[in-house]
Amino acid sequence: MKHELPQLPYALDALEPHISKRTLEFHYGKHHQAYVNNLNNLIGGTPFENADLVDIILKSDGGIFNNAAQVFNHTFYFMAFKPKGGGKPGNKLNDALVHTFGSFEKFKEEFSKAGATLFGSGWVWLVADSDNKLSIVKTSNAANPMCDNLKPIMTLDVWEHAYYLDTQNARPKYIENFWEALNWEVIEKRFENL
């Protein structure tokens, strides 16, 4: 099965001023595309050649895992933005966040802190366990919480390539901007479909 770069549901300049067109040109157009290309090249002639993406992530390691997980992670990240995004989640997810973290603001603070303190390259996730209990986890490099039996709901890319053109070393500023571009309808739907 040939993996493809998904079309974005917005134009590359649509997330300005929170995430720049230039950042998306590289992040989506070069990095995300390269993970797709690398994955297709690596799985040829292996047992993963016809497997679906999640299956590959759960069963592979090394270069195939890194590229497969990065394809998934970036799609999951990019699909949860929209122009004029931001604000707060809808009632169901909001109630669950309040139940787990005390308030939406506390969730936001804890999630942002996880992003600011992740050392090196990686991702921050809002996940649900098998009882649909919510928590925030950090993963290094390409790692994905599905490998730990956790279901991802939203994610933040804190590889430096996600923000270096826009905010350089100021990762916390990027994380503030991230909240302003979120598409809570998409995230809410993921939560409802758990």
Added chain:
Amino acid sequence: MSFELPKLPYKYDALEPYIDAKTMEIHHSKHHAGYTNNLNAAIAGTDLDKKGIGEILANISGQSAGVRNNGGGYYNHDLFWKLMSPDGGGEPTGELQKAINDTFGSFEQFKEEFSKAAATRFGSGWAWLVKLSDGSLKISSTPNQDNPLMDDVEVKGTPILGLDVWEHAYYLKFQNRRVDYISDFFEVINWTEASRRFHS
């Protein structure tokens, strides 16, 4: 005792056109300064307060992530600045040249193998040319701010050459093209300093 941000041995624009002034300025005054400040915060009030960075790194396995990450970041960047020079580039001479030829076959083969280690390090990290305890040379790479002086890394020894492949080291100028950054690094390598380290 607290650690101080080491001064750059040249101006921010001295490595142009290979490494741009803006990258050098942010890399030194923000990233390296951040590691230095965070290292000081991590060791404040502990028995590490009186130890040198070499001793801290040689016993890193028992330390916190804060000491490991920031101690590594403090040391690695100081080393990195010294291993570059506006008069750099070219090839090593003397005994280091001979050791590189004996180990890798030729300077070109060394360059290829070192560049590959730097290009294939997934995520953030460093590529190294290391002198092992028996005097031989080896190329390695480490994640994040780990380095060959740490007691629990796979390839331990004296770093002769180190290349930062965190995206912050090249993203403003090269974006996703890490391989172009790696080949430009070879134009500014301070082989005099690398030779000095090889003999020490």
